[in-house]
Every structure is written in structure tokens, then in C-alpha cells.
Amino acid sequence: MVTQYSMKRGWTEFLEANKKAILERWLDCALALFPEKMGYSTPIGTVFSGALEKILSSLGKRENDCKEALDDVTRILAVQNFPPSKALSIFLEPKLILHDIMMKTTVADTLMQEAFNSRLDALTLEAFDSYMRHREKIYQLKVEEGSRRMYMALRRAEA
Amino acid sequence: MSKYAPKLSELKKEFDEKPSVLKGDYSAQEWWDRPVEFRDGNWCFPGKQEVLADLGFANPRKWAATDEDWQLPADWQKTISEGLQSRLKKYRSLKLFLDSCVRCGACADKCHFFLGTGDPKNMPVLRAELLRSVYRNDFPLVEKILKGFSGSRKLTKAVIKEWHMYFNQCTECRRCSVFCPFGIDTAEITMLVRELLNLIGVNNNWILAPVSNCNRTGNHLGIEPHTFVQNINSLVEDIGDLTGVEVEPTFNRKGAEVLFITPSGDVFGDPGVYTMMGYLLLFHHIGLDYTISTYASEGGNFGMFTSNDMMKKLNAKMYHEAKRLGVKWLLGGECGHMWRVVHQYMNTMNGPADFLEVPVSPITGTRFSNAAATKMVHIAEFTADLIHHKKLKLDPKRNDHLRTTFHDSCNVARGMGMFEEPRSILRNVCNSFHEMAEDTIREKTFCCGSGSGLNAEEYMDIRMRGGFPRANAVKQVKDRHKVNSLVTICAIDRASLPPLMNYWNPGVSVYGLHELVGNALVMQGEKKRTTDLRENTMAGFEDGGDDDE
Numbered sequence: 007m008v009t010q011y012s013m014k015r016g017w018t019e020f021l022e023a024n025k026k027a028i029l030e031r032w033l034d035c036a037l038a039l040f041p042e043k044m045g046y047s048t049p050i051g052t053v054f055s056g057a058l059e060k061i062l063s064s065l066g067k068r069e070n071d072c073k074e075a076l077d078d079v080t081r082i083l084a085v086q087n088f089p090p091s092k093a094l095s096i097f098l099e100p101k102l103i104l105h106d107i108m109m110k111t112t113v114a115d116t117l118m119q120e121a122f123n124s125r126l127d128a129l130t131l132e133a134f135d136s137y138m139r140h141r142e143k144i145y146q147l148k149v150e151e152g153s154r155r156m157y158m159a160l161r162r163a164e165a
Numbered sequence: 166m167s168k169y170a171p172k173l174s175e176l177k178k179e180f181d182e183k184p185s186v187l188k189g190d191y192s193a194q195e196w197w198d199r200p201v202e203f204r205d206g207n208w209c210f211p212g213k214q215e216v217l218a219d220l221g222f223a224n225p226r227k228w229a230a231t232d233e234d235w236q237l238p239a240d241w242q243k244t245i246s247e248g249l250q251s252r253l254k255k256y257r258s259l260k261l262f263l264d265s266c267v268r269c270g271a272c273a274d275k276c277h278f279f280l281g282t283g284d285p286k287n288m289p290v291l292r293a294e295l296l297r298s299v300y301r302n303d304f305p306l307v308e309k310i311l312k313g314f315s316g317s318r319k320l321t322k323a324v325i326k327e328w329h330m331y332f333n334q335c336t337e338c339r340r341c342s343v344f345c346p347f348g349i350d351t352a353e354i355t356m357l358v359r360e361l362l363n364l365i366g367v368n369n370n371w372i373l374a375p376v377s378n379c380n381r382t383g384n385h386l387g388i389e390p391h392t393f394v395q396n397i398n399s400l401v402e403d404i405g406d407l408t409g410v411e412v413e414p415t416f417n418r419k420g421a422e423v424l425f426i427t428p429s430g431d432v433f434g435d436p437g438v439y440t441m442m443g444y445l446l447l448f449h450h451i452g453l454d455y456t457i458s459t460y461a462s463e464g465g466n467f468g469m470f471t472s473n474d475m476m477k478k479l480n481a482k483m484y485h486e487a488k489r490l491g492v493k494w495l496l497g498g499e500c501g502h503m504w505r506v507v508h509q510y511m512n513t514m515n516g517p518a519d520f521l522e523v524p525v526s527p528i529t530g531t532r533f534s535n536a537a538a539t540k541m542v543h544i545a546e547f548t549a550d551l552i553h554h555k556k557l558k559l560d561p562k563r564n565d566h567l568r569t570t571f572h573d574s575c576n577v578a579r580g581m582g583m584f585e586e587p588r589s590i591l592r593n594v595c596n597s598f599h600e601m602a603e604d605t606i607r608e609k610t611f612c613c614g615s616g617s618g619l620n621a622e623e624y625m626d627i628r629m630r631g632g633f634p635r636a637n638a639v640k641q642v643k644d645r646h647k648v649n650s651l652v653t654i655c656a657i658d659r660a661s662l663p664p665l666m667n668y669w670n671p672g673v674s675v676y677g678l679h680e681l682v683g684n685a686l687v688m689q690g691e692k693k694r695t696t697d698l699r700e701n702t703m704a705g706f707e708d709g710g711d712d713d714e
């Protein structure tokens with residue numbers, strides 16, 4: 007119990023200390039998914055930057071409270087022209103970033119890195135669920151739109 | 166397996182040739198060499214054979230954008246070249262737009278489709294370049310002048326595919342032109358290219374079917390006169406049930422003072438019908454002498470997205486009907502592109518409408534000299550004037566269940582410069598109104614992403630991308646001010662913003678402005694109102710609520 011606590015604390019501190027560096031690189035990767043790299047101040051740039059920060063912060067916490075931020079990102083990705091595999095690859099990106107940072111610092115804690123990686127794996131799977139929910143929503147919208155358009159005709163048919 | 170999961174070959178391709186074109190300095194690269202890829206969700210179904218036959222349009226056939234061979238007519242190149250040449254002579258603006266761009270890039274990141282996709286060909290400057298590059302090749306003199314400055318290319322089938330892809334990812338919203346130092350209007354370039362494409366049968370059924378219906382029956386869905394009347398009469402009954410007031414619209418009545426024309430979506434679609442109820446209540450409230458035509462039963466004009474001639478023909482229908490009925494002037498409902506047609510093109514196409522009178526409000530005496538040429542007044546101007554002269558009895562508390570924001574429809578905002586009238590109405594009919602960010606409203610408004618006839622169901626992916634900047638601005642006021650109602654004055658918005666909100670901002674509903682007017686109007690002889698026109702409970706008016714002013 008005691009070791010777990012200290013690892014956890016070391017981990018949170020590590021994340022806090024390197025948050026800015028991780029976030030910068032992560033955001034860059036995410037924005038580069040688009041055919042022309044998306045600007046930071048564009049609507050997508052702003053949403054990504056806010057959401058990725060929330061997701062990163064939540065990685066350091068015991069409770070997983072980044073569902074909304076995850077949704078914000080996948081909602082954008084789910085209607086883009088690139089395949090899900092490419093879209094969701096951004097959630098694996100921090101592994102490489104973290105690895106790089108760890109190599110450069112003295113804190114080469116494999117336990118910490120493993121924990122981080124497994125959190126990211128879980129996150130990627132969650133992102134997949136969320137992505138699929140948005141795809142399903144698109145199909146739902148098509149159906150709803152059809153009946154809105156025919157509102158009066160349907161009303162007559164039901165009467 | 167899910168139909169939108171990529172095929173293995175696609176995935177491999179994606180990884181092999183990771184898109185890297187146009188990173189940085191695109192002018193150095195041959196961006197046009199990159200083929201376009203049509204797949205589910207990024208193309209609209211083509212015009213049906215019978216629709217094309219009805220309209221006498223070129224090249225009716227069965228085809229799909231995903232086909233390798235689009236079965237273009239044998240002389241398609243000649244048709245396009247000659248079509249372009251004749252239009253360059255006819256429209257000086259087009260030549261000016263093609264010649265004067267200096268590629269300053271001011272427009273590049275202003276298009277909602279670029280902001281929603283990151284696709285460089287959605288930068289207005291590059292979109293126009295898709296035509297310009299062909300124009301340069303076709304017109305040697307210009308090419309000589311511009312040599313070394315920019316590229317030119319041959320007109321190939323691949324170019325046609327690219328045009329079809331990217332001129333259908335432009336909603337003709339004109340946002341880019343606001344930022345261009347020369348006022349280059351990419352929307353007009355898009356209109357022209359779509360017209361050229363129609364000459365060789367490269368088209369969109371979602372646009373052409375309404376055009377054909379409108380041409381034959383008078384409205385987009387092809388609703389026949391008796392059904393049209395029946396629909397409005399059911400709304401009259403609903404109004405009776407909800408308010409206890411019996412409104413009495415008339416149809417095709419000769420000698421009425423005013424002919425009222427609105428997009429037909431207000432007569433058959435949800436939530437348009439609630440806006441229609443608002444109009445009917447308003448006209449009853451002020452005792453307007455008006456009639457509705459079952460022939461000119463469409464304010465919208467998808468001809469504008471098809472060809473100049475078609476736009477002219479559909480617009481003329483409204484004026485023929487006004488003449489036949491012998492009305493004094495026209496009052497137009499909440500529509501977007503109908504107003505662009507009326508405000509910018511009507512007078513030179515079909516005007517002047519000398520047989521009509523310059524509109525004067527019979528209630529306030531205001532003379533709408535801004536409509537002296539077209540004789541058609543926008544309902545927002547008309548109502549704002551009524552409110553300004555205190556001619557309406559309004560109880561804005563009846564909209565207290567709505568926390569609103571206002572979406573400027575592109576065509577009304579940028580196409581006719583109307584910004585304040587709808588806002589003035591909104592402030593008078595509800596107590597909670599919060600503006601979206603300054604760079605997303607008024608002349609800088611972001612398009613709904615589905616304008617110009619792109620609101621086809623099969624196009625949902627593209628529409629959600631293109632509508633993202635608008636939705637994002639709504640989200641900000643939703644988060645900050647708990648906004649739950651997006652108010653607008655355009656029928657395409659009323660149809661396309663509900664799915665956009667449902668996707669990006671669940672919990673935000675879409676309203677027509679006159680629906681809120683209808684909620685707020687205190688009608689003579691009305692019964693106690695507890696619900697709004699949608700039969701949603703009004704805050705503070707539940708049983709025991711106080712409705713006295």
C-alpha cells in the first residue's frame with residue numbers, strides 16, 4: 007500500500023512537471039492528422055488543446071474523469087475523411103512522447119511507464135467506443151432528419 | 166462488418182501515401198495531381214433520369230460519383246470550354262474574380278469547410294484556383310501575362326471529378342469574400358462551376374429534384390395545391406386548440422393587399438411549421454389583408470444552385486402570381502437564399518416589378534423604399550417595424566423557458582446586409598438572448614454547413630464537418646450562458662441545424678424567429694396559454710401562473 011502511494015505520487019509529480027512538454031507535442035501530432043496541419047487557434051485547434059489537456063491531467067488521477075473530453079475529440083474525428091485506425095492513433099502517441107522524455111530525464115522508471123502505457127491502452131479502447139457512438143449517431147441523424155422533413159405527411163398518415 | 170470501416174487496401178494506401186501534399190508552400194507543388202476519392206458520406210446522389218428529363222437537362226443516365234467512368238457526353242470538353250467562354254463574356258464579375266486574386270491568403274482559413282476538414286482545396290483561394298487553372302490554360306493571353314506566377318492545367322476528366330467534389334464543399338456562403346481585400350466572391354465562382362457541370366450532367370439530385378418539383382408543382386416537395394391547403398389548415402386547427410383563437414388565412418385570393426410567400430419547409434417540416442404558426446398568429450393580430458398562393462408556394466429557389474436561367478425562372482413565378490392575383494406587394498417569410506435571389510439578382514433578372522407598388526406597411530405607414538425595385542419585404546423588417554411602432558402586444562415572459570442565441574443566416578446577413586432587425590425582434594419577444602462570439606456572427610457568421618442544396622442525408626459526414634465552426638460557437642454560449650435555443654431566420658437552417666446541434670451540442674433546439682413571436686403575442690380573445698406552439702410547458706405559466714400584463 008505504501009509503495010503504491012509513493013509511486014502514485016511520484017507519477018503525478020512527474021506528469022505535472024512534464025505536462026507542458028507532453029501536451030505540446032501531443033497537440034502537434036493531433037493537429038497534423040489533418041491534410042493541412044490545423045492551426046492552434048482554429049475551432050478544432052482550440053477544442054483539441056482543451057480536451058487533450060483534460061485527458062492528460064486525468065491520467066495522473068486515480069479516477070477517470072475525462073469522458074467528456076474524450077467525446078469532444080472523437081466527435082471531431084468520427085466525421086473526418088481518415089479511417090478510424092488513423093484517427094485513434096493519436097491516443098497511442100503519448101507513449102512515444104513519454105518514452106522520449108523519460109530517456110532525457112533521470113527518472114527512467116519502467117514501472118511508471120508501464121502504468122502510463124496501460125492507462126493509455128485503456129483510454130484508446132474507450133476512445134474507440136466513443137468514436138463508434140458518434141458514427142451511430144450520424145446514422146440516427148439521417149433517420150430523424152427524414153421524419154422531420156415529412157412531419158406533416160406523417161402526421162396525416164397517423165391521424 | 167461496418168460499412169464505414171476502411172478496407173485493408175484503403176488502410177494500406179493511407180499509410181503508404183500519408184497525405185503530405187501542400188504542407189507549407191503549396192504553389193510549388195502540383196496539388197492538382199492528387200486524385201479525389203469519392204466514398205460513402207462525401208458525395209450526393211446524382212440527378213435521377215426522370216428529373217433531368219423533366220427539366221430538359223443534359224445527359225440523363227444512371228451513374229454514381231464512385232464510378233470510375235462518369236459517362237460524360239462525347240463532346241464534354243467543348244461544352245465546358247464554350248460554356249465558360251460565353252459566361253466570361255456575360256458576367257464581368259466572373260472575369261474580374263478570376264483575374265484579380267493576388268493570392269494574399271487572407272481568405273484561406275475563413276471557410277468553414279477548411280476549418281472543419283483541414284483540406285487545402287477547401288481554402289477559398291484554392292477552390293477558385295480549381296477553375297482558374299483551367300481558365301488560364303484555355304485563354305492564352307491571360308496565361309502569358311501570368312506566366313511564371315502560377316500554374317495552368319488541361320481540362321481532364323480528373324478535373325471534372327475534382328470540381329464535383331470541391332464545388333459541392335462550398336455552400337456559397339460568401340464568408341471568404343468578407344475578408345478578401347478585392348471582394349472576390351468565391352460563392353459566385355461556385356455557382357458558375359455548378360452551372361457548367363450541369364451542362365454535362367454532373368449534378369446532385371437533392372438540388373435538381375426540388376428544382377423540378379418547383380418548376381412543375383410550385384414547391385420543393387411537389388405538394389399539390391389541395392395538400393398544401395390541408396397542411397396549413399391543420400396548423401390553423403392547432404392554433405385554435407392552443408390559443409383558442411381562430412386565424413383565417415386565405416388562398417389564391419384576388420385583390421388581397423399582400424401576397425405572402427415563405428419556404429415550403431414551413432408548411433410541411435418540423436420545426437418549420439411552428440414558424441408558420443407564428444406568421445399566421447401575427448397576421449391575425451394585426452389584421453393584415455393577405456393571401457397565400459398554392460402555386461407560388463415556395464420561397465426557396467434551388468435554381469440558384471443550378472443555373473442562372475433556372476434561378477430566373479423560379480423567381481419569376483412569384484411575380485407572375487403577384488400579377489395574376491393583383492396584389493400590391495409581396496411579403497416574404499424567413500428564408501435564406503430566397504433573399505439573396507430577391508435582393509441581389511431579381512431586379513436585373515426579372516425586374517423591375519412595375520406592376521406592383523412600393524411596399525407600405527398598412528399598420529404603421531412605413532414605406533419600405535429599400536424594396537422599391539423588388540416590391541418584396543422581408544418579414545423580419547416588417548415585424549421589427551411593427552414592434553418599433555408598438556403595434557404588437559407581446560409578453561416576452563412566455564419565452565422564459567428558452568435561453569436563446571441567434572444564428573445569422575449567410576444569405577440574409579451577407580447577401581442582404583440585415584443584422585439588426587431580427588435581433589431587435591428577439592430582444593422584444595424573449596428575456597434571455599446571448600450573442601455568440603463576435604467573429605462568428607453578423608457579416609462574419611459561420612454557415613450551417615448545409616446551405617446551397619447540400620443538406621442531403623447521404624452527405625451527413627461532410628455537413629457535420631462543415632457545420633463544426635458554427636456548432637462550436639453555439640457550444641461556447643451553451644457552456645457560458647446555458648443557452649438551449651438556437652434561433653434563426655432561414656428554412657435550410659431550420660432543417661439542417663437540428664441534426665448539427667444534435668451531433669455537436671445535444672440539448673440545443675432550433676427555432677424560427679417568428680415561432681418565438683407567436684409564443685409571445687397576446688392575442689385578442691385568447692384562452693389562458695400554458696404551453697408554447699410546440700406544446701412545451703412555458704416556465705412560470707404552469708397552473709396558477711400569471712399571464713396578465
Ligand code: SF4
Binds near residue numbers: 271344
Ligand atoms: S483574399 Fe482574395 S486576393 Fe487574397 S487569396 Fe483570397 S481570393 Fe485571392
Ligand code: SF4
Binds near residue numbers: 352
Ligand atoms: S463561399 Fe463560403 S463555403 Fe464557399 S469558399 Fe467561401 S467561405 Fe467557403
